[in-house]
Amino acid sequence: MKQQLDSIDRQLLALLQQDAETPLAVLAEAVHLSTTPCWRRVQRLRERGYITRQVALVDRQRVNLGVTVFVSVRTNQHRADWLERFRATVATIPEVVEFYxxxxEVDYLLRVVVPDIQAYDSVYQRLIRGVDLSDVSSSFAMEEIKFTTAVPLDYAD
Structure with a gap:
């Protein structure tokens, strides 16, 4: 039987999405629970798979990755072996941070972070060496207007 999230679970998830290092006492106070029941709820959210992992978000500018490129890929290859080769190729390219x-009209979309156009060209060369692609189109982001890792919780069961 699927257990549903209640308003306290949603509040906890919202707070943890903003800062996963929020002290338990602060979380408990924010949701009007004592620390032990709050801790149990957070553990339950992990066990049920609502919280999949905790990570540190790195400032891309500080690590010289200020250029974001959206790469649209079209292919006439729609075989499982080709897709596995493509996945394996992309997995070896750390600059590809998202892959869909x-x-x-587009078969695959990649988000790539690099320091400059020359670094992107290196990524492009690795990509086309790994698999046959019909069309690769690159769009360089001029400005990041919104970026969040937080997902809306209004739809959660």
Missing amino acids: RMAG
Whole structure:
């Protein structure tokens, strides 16, 4: 039986999405619980898979990765072996931070972070050496207007 999230669970998830290092006492106070029941709820959220991991978000500018490139890929290859080769190729390229199979005009979309255009060209060369692609189109982000790792919780069961 699927257990649903209540308003306290949603509040905890919202707070933890903002700062996963929020002390338990602060979380408990914010959701009007004592620390032990609050701790149990957070543990339950982990056990049930609502919290999958905790990470540190690194400032891309500080580590010289100020250029974001969205790479649209179209292919005429739709075989499982080709897709596995493509996945394996992308897995070896750390500059690719997101990778999606799409519906519509584009088959795959990648988000790449690099210091400059020359570094992107190196990524592009590694990509095309790994698999046959019909069309690769690159769009360079001019300005990051919104970036968040927090997901909306209004739809959660």
